[in-house]
Amino acid sequence: MSILVIADHNNQTLNGATLNVVAAAQKIGGDITVLVAGSGAQAVADAAAKVAGVSKVLLADNAAYANQLAENVAGLVADIAKGGYKYVLAASTTTGKNILPRVAALLDVSMISDIIAVESANTFKRPIYAGNAIATVQSDEAIIVGTIRGTAFDAVAAEGGSAAVEAVAEAKDAGISTFVSEEIVKLDRPELTAARIVVSGGRGVGSGENYHKVLDPLADKLGAAQGASRAAVDAGFVPNDFQVGQTGKIVAPDLYMAIGISGAIQHLAGMKDSKVIVAINKDEEAPINSVADYWLVGDLNTVVPELVSKL
Amino acid sequence: MKALVAVKRVVDANVKVRVKPDNSGVDLTNVKMSINPFCEIAVEEAVRLKEKGTVSEIVVVSVGSKDAQEQIRSAMALGADRGILVETADEVGALEVAKILKGVVDAEKPELILLGKQAIDDDSNQVGQMLGALLGAGQGTFASEVKVDGGKVQVTREVDGGLQTVELVLPAIITTDLRLNEPRYAALPNIMKARKKPLDTKSPADYGVATGTKLKTIKVEAPAERKAGVQVKSVDELVEKLKNEAKVI
Numbered sequence: 001m002s003i004l005v006i007a008d009h010n011n012q013t014l015n016g017a018t019l020n021v022v023a024a025a026q027k028i029g030g031d032i033t034v035l036v037a038g039s040g041a042q043a044v045a046d047a048a049a050k051v052a053g054v055s056k057v058l059l060a061d062n063a064a065y066a067n068q069l070a071e072n073v074a075g076l077v078a079d080i081a082k083g084g085y086k087y088v089l090a091a092s093t094t095t096g097k098n099i100l101p102r103v104a105a106l107l108d109v110s111m112i113s114d115i116i117a118v119e120s121a122n123t124f125k126r127p128i129y130a131g132n133a134i135a136t137v138q139s140d141e142a143i144i145v146g147t148i149r150g151t152a153f154d155a156v157a158a159e160g161g162s163a164a165v166e167a168v169a170e171a172k173d174a175g176i177s178t179f180v181s182e183e184i185v186k187l188d189r190p191e192l193t194a195a196r197i198v199v200s201g202g203r204g205v206g207s208g209e210n211y212h213k214v215l216d217p218l219a220d221k222l223g224a225a226q227g228a229s230r231a232a233v234d235a236g237f238v239p240n241d242f243q244v245g246q247t248g249k250i251v252a253p254d255l256y257m258a259i260g261i262s263g264a265i266q267h268l269a270g271m272k273d274s275k276v277i278v279a280i281n282k283d284e285e286a287p288i289n290s291v292a293d294y295w296l297v298g299d300l301n302t303v304v305p306e307l308v309s310k311l
Numbered sequence: 312m313k314a315l316v317a318v319k320r321v322v323d324a325n326v327k328v329r330v331k332p333d334n335s336g337v338d339l340t341n342v343k344m345s346i347n348p349f350c351e352i353a354v355e356e357a358v359r360l361k362e363k364g365t366v367s368e369i370v371v372v373s374v375g376s377k378d379a380q381e382q383i384r385s386a387m388a389l390g391a392d393r394g395i396l397v398e399t400a401d402e403v404g405a406l407e408v409a410k411i412l413k414g415v416v417d418a419e420k421p422e423l424i425l426l427g428k429q430a431i432d433d434d435s436n437q438v439g440q441m442l443g444a445l446l447g448a449g450q451g452t453f454a455s456e457v458k459v460d461g462g463k464v465q466v467t468r469e470v471d472g473g474l475q476t477v478e479l480v481l482p483a484i485i486t487t488d489l490r491l492n493e494p495r496y497a498a499l500p501n502i503m504k505a506r507k508k509p510l511d512t513k514s515p516a517d518y519g520v521a522t523g524t525k526l527k528t529i530k531v532e533a534p535a536e537r538k539a540g541v542q543v544k545s546v547d548e549l550v551e552k553l554k555n556e557a558k559v560i
Contacts, residue, residue: 067475067477069477070440070443070452071443071449071450074444093471094452094468094469094470094471095470095471097436097440097452098440098450098452098453099440100440101405101435101437101439101440101441101444102440102441102443102444102450104437104441104444105406105409105440105441105442105443105444105445106444108406109406109525110404110405110406110524110525110526111405111406111435111437111441112526113434113436113437114434123529127534128337128432128433128434128531129322129328129337129431129432130431130434131534132327132328132337132533133328133337133531133533133534134531134532134533134534135528135530135531136528136529136530136531136532137526137528137529138526138527138529139525139526139527140525140526140527141525141526174447174449175480176447176448176479176480176483177449177450177477177478177479177480178477178478179475179477180465180476180477180478181476182470182473182474182475182476183473183474184472184473185473193471197559197560230489234489234490239473240455240469240490241470241471241472241473246431246434247428247429247488247489249471254559255557255559255560265324265327266324272537275557275559276553276557277537277540278549278553289540289542291540292540293537293538293540293541293557294540294541294542294543294552294553294557295540295541295542295543296542296543296544296546296549297542303546306546307546307549307550310546310547311550311560
């Protein structure tokens with residue numbers, strides 16, 4: 001059985017989430033091919049070739065794939081998948097979520113989103129209702145298409161493999177979409193979904209200024225990534241790609257620190273699989289306390305600086 | 312131009328759902344149902360485009376049970392002009408919904424097709440993209456800003472790492488993210504008026520689509536409960552616990 005994994009990348013580096021997808025593919029079992037569709041993406045293909053467990057890398061290098069427009073990439077993926085793959089997998093990143101359902105429809109198959117466990121070759125687990133229920137789903141489709149929730153699978157080693165890189169000549173520009181611009185938030189902190197420690201702020205931090213004043217020193221001290229609740233994002237404290245939750249990013253770090261976060265269902269869906277959860281909140285009744293391993297009731301403006309000084 | 316908005320009837324976002332004891336699904340008896348929040352944002356965006364004079368007519372469509380009429384009426388109370396209910400009592404998967412919507416699009420010929428980015432019950436995040444593939448149309452998923460300009464639409468998308476803007480040829484599909492807009496509340500007179508707006512009932516067979524799905528749900532379980540935590544009284548105690556008990560720092 002052969003498995004096609006769609007690489008998540010920015011034309012220069014391979015996104016770590018792809019290593020988690022390869023891990024899920026190994027659980028299914030079979031020959032793993034990674035497809036890198038991009039422009040000037042040779043370095044990504046080389047990196048993918050070194051990933052443990054990958055037997056082949058396909059590189060489709062063309063201007064049409066430069067910005068991963070779903071209209072162009074999905075056609076390519078569907079054509080390659082028809083060439084004999086039983087599985088098409090991608091990470092549950094915004095890129096994977098954008099492209100894969102389009103691939104599934106082109107193949108005329110149903111798709112499984114956000115797989116968190118592989119039960120058997122055609123049976124998978126996935127969360128529904130904001131993670132309040134876990135469904136076990138069996139696919140009877142000829143080609144199984146699914147996105148993988150990265151935090152649910154331990155990444156395979158980025159080094160150690162020696163797959164051959166093969167060029168794909170085919171180029172598809174559907175001509176119905178064009179890239180205009182992008183605005184990427186520059187961070188010198190670890191990537192949110194891959195970080196070992198996440199420090200998150202909610203409405204309780206009060207303002208964007210205070211978010212950075214209080215949380216930056218703590219994140220610096222811990223080498224942590226920073227996150228936020230939807231309330232903090234909607235209030236404009238931090239950009240929306242900080243958002244942890246059902247509609248933002250799903251994280252499962254070793255330590256998640258929820259500061260000034262009440263713990264709405266939508267937020268819990270994004271972080272309750274963290275190993276250890278700490279809540280710092282002035283409200284004794286906050287729902288976040290019910291999922292926290294340790295919770296401290298107090299004013300975050302005094303508690304957090306004290307914590308920083310004692311770490 | 313005509314806009315088509317797809318809405319889904321789902322359990323209200325504030326309800327804490329419970330898994331049925333027999334693990335066959337989630338218990339939805341006597342639970343409050345609403346329009347999916349992302350769909351509501353799609354309706355609001357269409358109404359705003361109509362208020363700007365870009366859109367001339369808003370058609371709202373829902374696939375599901377007879378009760379989904381309520382959600383179509385809610386969308387009409389927000390400003391949609393007419394509704395189509397594709398009624399079925401059967402389970403309908405995302406691919407099948409996309410096929411039915413394709414049938415509706417072929418019949419109605421809208422230039423803008425708006426959907427929510429995901430339904431908060433199955434959390435699939437698939438239908439808009441699948442419809443894009445079936446129609447051969449462009450897709451602006453996870454939209455936080457929409458600008459229609461002549462025969463094209465510019466969509467700013469929320470992507471990991473920031474924002475991306477793409478331009479799509481019309482007709483195009485847009486799936487809404489939370490930050491696209493703040494939906495309005497329906498005023499009572501508008502709710503009354505919505506009752507008189509036209510609502511057609513169709514069946515999946517009218518569009519030549521069979522219901523069902525090739526994904527079989529074998530069981531639905533409650534997620535593993537987290538062990539109850541402890542309240543710490545001081546920062547010192549917290550640091551001590553994190554270092555020695557949890558060993559995470």
